[in-house]
Structures are given as C-alpha cells and as structure tokens.
Amino acid sequence: MALRNPQVSFRLGRLKRRGRALVGLYRLPPGESFASLQEKERELASALGEQVQITQTAWPGCVEIARFPALPRTVSLSDALPVIRKANEFSWCLGEGVQGPVLVPLREYPHLLVAGATGGGKTNALKVIAETLKVQRPDATVVIADLKGGYDYKPLLDTVDEVIRDLDRLHVWMQQLVTTLTEREQEAWERGTTHFTPCVTLIDEFATVTSTANSKVDKETAEMAKAILAMVNTILQKGRSLGLHLVIATQRPDAETIPGTLRANMDALLTFHVTTQVQSGVVLGPGHNEAFELPPIPGRALVSLGGSWNRCRYFDGSVDITSIFNIRRRRSWALRSASRSGASVDAWMMKLPPGPSSAFLARRNSRPTSRGGSCTSRMVN
Ligand SMILES: Nc1ncnc2c1ncn2[C@@H]1O[C@H](COP(=O)(O)OP(=O)(O)OP(=O)(O)O)[C@@H](O)[C@H]1O
Ligand SMILES: [Mg+2]
Incomplete structure (x- = not known):
C-alpha cells in the first residue's frame, strides 16, 4: 500500500x-x-x-x-443511534470511524456508491443506511430496489416505502423520479425554492441492470434496462439540488458496471474489500490499491469523499432498529404536524403509486418503442 x-x-x-x-x-x-x-x-x-x-x-x-487497526472489532448501531438522531443535517450514516459515527450530509454528497466483493457487507450497509435515513427524517421517501429477489430486505418492509423486486417496477419508478425531477425543476424556477422532501432510491447489485442492458438475448428487456440507465444518469446529474438521491451498490465496480459518466456524479463512496487492484483504482482513483488491500472481513470499509478517504467499521446488521423506533408512527405524526402547520407536503412522494398493472404491461409490450421515458405515473394508475 x-x-x-x-x-x-x-x-x-x-x-x-x-x-x-x-x-x-x-x-x-x-x-x-x-x-x-x-x-x-x-x-x-x-x-x-x-x-x-x-x-x-x-x-x-x-x-x-x-x-x-484502531477501530473496534464490532460496533453496534444502537450505540451510534443517539449521535445519528442528533445529526445537524440529513446525513448518510457510513459506519463507525475512529472518531465515532461517520455522518455525511446529503446536501454536500447527494449520491453514494457502495462497492465491495461478495460477502463484504453491502446489503447490510444499505439496510442500515435506509433505516438511519428514516430515523432522521421519517417524512423522507426511501425506496430500495433489489433485483436479486428482494428477500434480504423483507425485514425492512415496514420501515421503507417500497422494496422493488423486478426490472419492470424499477423502470416505472425511475420514470416517476424523472417526472418528479421535471416538476421540481419547474417549481424551483417559479417559486425559487430548493427545499423539497428528500427521496432516496437505493439500488442493490446495479450490475444486474447494466448486464441486462448489454444482453443480446432479450432485446425488449435490454431496451428497458438501457432506459433505466439513462434515467439513473439524469437523476445523478440533475437530482442533487432537488432532493432526489441515489445509492448504487455493486460487487463489480468496474468501468462496465459503473460507466465513467455515472461514477463522475457520485462523489461519496463506501467501499469494502474489492477483488482486484483495477477495481480499487476505479473506485478510489488510478493507482490506489487501498480498497484491494482492505482485509476481506465483512464490515471493514473505506469511506471516500471527493478524494480523501478514511477507514471505518460498518455496523453489525443484527440490530433491528425498527423495533426500537416505530418509524411508521413517527412518519404519520410528522405528516400530520406538517399539514397542521400549513407547510407544503410533497403529496406525490407520500403515496407511492402501485406497481405496473397488467393493462400497462400489455400496452407497453404492444408498443416497444414508446418506452424511452415518456410514460408517466398517470398511465399506471
Ligand atoms: N458490518 C458487519 N459486521 C459483521 N458482519 C457483517 C457486517 N456486514 C455484513 N456482515 C455479514 O456478512 C455476510 C454478508 O453480508 P452482506 O449480505 O451484506 O454482503 P454483500 O456484500 O451484500 O454480499 P453479496 O454481494 O453477495 O450480496 C452476512 O452474513 C452478514 O451478516
Ligand atoms: Mg448483497
């Protein structure tokens, strides 16, 4: 090293x-x-x-x-929760550093890349990030997409707004994000406000989307995956100041899975041990082997923020904080008090639309070329 x-x-x-x-x-x-x-x-x-x-x-x-290693061998999320709840700003919770919980404001680092070889602890990290976001802002929309079946996230069904489990639904969700982006851009232009309810989408194993986009077997699905990639790019580029945030996790942080245009817009990085020096260079910058040299132990990670990085120990996933905080109750309380005080509530974000109806899918299948992002949430409902 x-x-x-x-x-x-x-x-x-x-x-x-x-x-x-x-x-x-x-x-x-x-x-x-x-x-x-x-x-x-x-x-x-x-x-x-x-x-x-x-x-x-x-x-x-x-x-x-x-x-x-000065970091403790194990750290528990429940020990860090008091600090997380007192955070001044809505922050990503990126494990325990030598000086306590690593809290990174979304305002400064709107999108996050989570990388690491299999078994490093990415899914655990995504769960903790989703839960801690909800602890800080119960009114925020947090959606997880796991195209590997979603069963890892079943314990979070009561905490997050939705767990997306298939490409069709992810496609519809991304279209809705892009629609929201356009609406928010317009609102920011007209009212000069940039205070929007945060909406965070976490996509686990992003390589599934990129490999589907490159697949030659099922052209229709490949087109849908390509459209998702284009929309991810749009959100990464324009969502930062409009409260639309993305977390992308991948086992293979290479240039094929995370194209340069995507990587350039994700300046916060949480990386566990990666399997090659090349991958380490992709995530930390050319010539940096630090992610490769991390011990292949679950939870040992590096946090990199726009160039500098620090070691951290990620929280053990065994703590189920949903049992500590009834997030649903806190969320409805937050909504009630927001509407009582007359504060504007981002109504669209509060109620998520249902998954694609069979009529929608049939319509889409009969018109394969109409997919490139023109469909809106209204078509689904
Ligand atoms: N911070 C941690 N401390 C202790 N054990 C952990 C930690 N994070 C994950 N683990 C354990 O390591 C194993 C793998 O974790 P996880 O599923 O999160 O890895 P992953 O990177 O998502 O793997 P894959 O790429 O195969 O999906 C699990 O058994 C989990 O309990
Ligand atoms: Mg995983």
Missing part, C-alpha cells in the same frame, strides 16, 4: 499480517533517518486513522511499519 504520507511511500515486498497488525517493509526516503521518521509516527497514524509503530530493521535504510 502506498501510505498517504508521500515521504514514506516506498514499500518493499508485500504486507504481512502479524496478530492484528498489518506489517510492511519500507525504504527510508532520501534525507530521512529512522529517528526523524519515528517523530512522524503520530502524524502518520492520524493520516491513516489507526495506530502505527515504526521499528528499525537489520537492512540498512529500511524500516518496518506495523499498522494496528
């Missing part, structure tokens, strides 16, 4: 695990001595967010640097 401090970025050989520590041999940069480097131990430790120990070796001009 290239340590962030450029003065000690010359690693020789591979990193080795010794107990809890990751140990590597580094060549002393010109002009540095063992003593001068030791003085920088603390600086290095804070740059890495972990404890660091530098020792002299038998090889002249070389030092051994051992890095101890």
Whole structure:
C-alpha cells in the first residue's frame, strides 16, 4: 500500500499480517533517518486513522511499519443511534470511524456508491443506511430496489416505502423520479425554492441492470434496462439540488458496471474489500490499491469523499432498529404536524403509486418503442 504520507511511500515486498497488525517493509526516503521518521509516527497514524509503530530493521535504510487497526472489532448501531438522531443535517450514516459515527450530509454528497466483493457487507450497509435515513427524517421517501429477489430486505418492509423486486417496477419508478425531477425543476424556477422532501432510491447489485442492458438475448428487456440507465444518469446529474438521491451498490465496480459518466456524479463512496487492484483504482482513483488491500472481513470499509478517504467499521446488521423506533408512527405524526402547520407536503412522494398493472404491461409490450421515458405515473394508475 502506498501510505498517504508521500515521504514514506516506498514499500518493499508485500504486507504481512502479524496478530492484528498489518506489517510492511519500507525504504527510508532520501534525507530521512529512522529517528526523524519515528517523530512522524503520530502524524502518520492520524493520516491513516489507526495506530502505527515504526521499528528499525537489520537492512540498512529500511524500516518496518506495523499498522494496528484502531477501530473496534464490532460496533453496534444502537450505540451510534443517539449521535445519528442528533445529526445537524440529513446525513448518510457510513459506519463507525475512529472518531465515532461517520455522518455525511446529503446536501454536500447527494449520491453514494457502495462497492465491495461478495460477502463484504453491502446489503447490510444499505439496510442500515435506509433505516438511519428514516430515523432522521421519517417524512423522507426511501425506496430500495433489489433485483436479486428482494428477500434480504423483507425485514425492512415496514420501515421503507417500497422494496422493488423486478426490472419492470424499477423502470416505472425511475420514470416517476424523472417526472418528479421535471416538476421540481419547474417549481424551483417559479417559486425559487430548493427545499423539497428528500427521496432516496437505493439500488442493490446495479450490475444486474447494466448486464441486462448489454444482453443480446432479450432485446425488449435490454431496451428497458438501457432506459433505466439513462434515467439513473439524469437523476445523478440533475437530482442533487432537488432532493432526489441515489445509492448504487455493486460487487463489480468496474468501468462496465459503473460507466465513467455515472461514477463522475457520485462523489461519496463506501467501499469494502474489492477483488482486484483495477477495481480499487476505479473506485478510489488510478493507482490506489487501498480498497484491494482492505482485509476481506465483512464490515471493514473505506469511506471516500471527493478524494480523501478514511477507514471505518460498518455496523453489525443484527440490530433491528425498527423495533426500537416505530418509524411508521413517527412518519404519520410528522405528516400530520406538517399539514397542521400549513407547510407544503410533497403529496406525490407520500403515496407511492402501485406497481405496473397488467393493462400497462400489455400496452407497453404492444408498443416497444414508446418506452424511452415518456410514460408517466398517470398511465399506471
Ligand atoms: N458490518 C458487519 N459486521 C459483521 N458482519 C457483517 C457486517 N456486514 C455484513 N456482515 C455479514 O456478512 C455476510 C454478508 O453480508 P452482506 O449480505 O451484506 O454482503 P454483500 O456484500 O451484500 O454480499 P453479496 O454481494 O453477495 O450480496 C452476512 O452474513 C452478514 O451478516
Ligand atoms: Mg448483497
């Protein structure tokens, strides 16, 4: 790994695990001595967010640097909830960092990419993110799309607004997001307001959409997936100031799954261990192997915000916070008090339209070319 401090970025050989520590041999940069480097131990430790120990070796001009993970082995979401509830701003909850829960405001980082090899903890992270968003803003619309069947998200059915389980429904939902985007753009133009009820859509295993779009077997479904990709791109580009947010999770964070245009609009990243150095470069930037070098342990992650990154330990998914907070009750209370106070309630977002009716699907199948985004929610109802 290239340590962030450029003065000690010359690693020789591979990193080795010794107990809890990751140990590597580094060549002393010109002009540095063992003593001068030791003085920088603390600086290095804070740059890495972990404890660091530098020792002299038998090889002249070389030092051994051992890095101890300073993060706890397990962290529970219930311990972090008081901090999350007191957050000043509506924030993504991206695990536990060395200084406590990592809370990242959606206002600054409107869209989030979650990457990591299978079993890293992406689904668990998406569940926690969805639940903690609802804890902070029960009035926000939170929709999860899982094209792998959705059963992982069944425990969240009472918490989130909808769990989308198939491509047809995702297509309709994205069309509605684009319609809302247009309406909000108009409202922002006419009334000068940019305060809209947040609407967050989390899409797990995004590669399903991109691989379907590239599939040559079922042309009709491929067209639908392509339309979804185009609409995702639109929301990523224009939704940021209009309260429309996307979270995209993928096992394969390569250029095929996350095209450059999409990646460029997602400046917040949560990554677990990835399987190749190339994937690490795609998520963190060329030449950065840090995501590849993360230990392949569920919940060990890096949070990257527009270039800099920090280690975090993601919350264990075993805490079901729906039993702690009755989010539904809080949500209806929030809605009642909003309407009593005369505040404008984004009515469209409150009641989600039903899934595509068979008449809609039949109509769409008979007119395959009409899919490119012209259908609105009114056609479904
Ligand atoms: N933060 C965590 N702490 C402890 N265990 C975790 C954590 N996150 C996930 N796990 C465990 O790791 C396993 C895999 O988690 P999860 O399903 O979230 O991974 P994934 O990245 O979504 O995998 P896939 O890509 O195959 O869908 C689960 O058994 C889960 O309980
Ligand atoms: Mg998963």
